[in-house]
Amino acid sequence: MTKICDLNDIEDGDSIGLTTEIAGVTKMLIAVREGSQAFVYINSCPHIGAPLDLQPGKFLSHDKKHIMCSTHGALFEISSGLCTFGPCKDDHLDFLPVRVENGEIFAEN
Numbered sequence: 001m002t003k004i005c006d007l008n009d010i011e012d013g014d015s016i017g018l019t020t021e022i023a024g025v026t027k028m029l030i031a032v033r034e035g036s037q038a039f040v041y042i043n044s045c046p047h048i049g050a051p052l053d054l055q056p057g058k059f060l061s062h063d064k065k066h067i068m069c070s071t072h073g074a075l076f077e078i079s080s081g082l083c084t085f086g087p088c089k090d091d092h093l094d095f096l097p098v099r100v101e102n103g104e105i106f107a108e109n
Contacts, residue, residue, distance in 0.1 A: 001099070001106040004031065007038060008103060013064055017043060017057035022096070022107050029096065030059050030067060031105065032078050038105045040096040041081050045069045047088035067093065 002022050010016050010033035018029045028043040028051060043051045043059075052059055052069045061068040066075040066084070074086025081093035097108040 001108060004029065004040065004098065004105045004107055006104055007033060007036070007100055010038065015057070015059040015067070017053060017059070020107075027096075030093075032059070032067065034078065036100060038098055038100055039078055039081075040098045040105070040107070041067070041076075042094035042096065044094065045071060045074065045088065046083065046091040046093065047072060047074060047086070 004020055005018060010031055012033055012035060015030060015032045018031055020027060030041045030043045032039045045052055050071045054070045059067050067078060068075055072087050074083050074088055076083050076093050081095050083089050083091050099106050099108055
């Protein structure tokens, strides 16, 4: 297992961007916290592969209900990564399986 960050590094209902090495490969990640859960995705839009950041480390729509791509405004469900609006509708962000233990987020690799 690879530690990604502490759960408290992410404000509840918010997101952060991270760069970490997983299985020997450096990955740019999106991490979103909802209570005691964390959802982590590869920071790459399935439409053109661009990073999603609206501003560095900021990924959520104004109402904080979706992950939003800054390039074309695509919206993704936080819990599943499913695109519900935009040019990649019905596609998904690449999900990184994680586990939260004792307030720490670990990639399950």
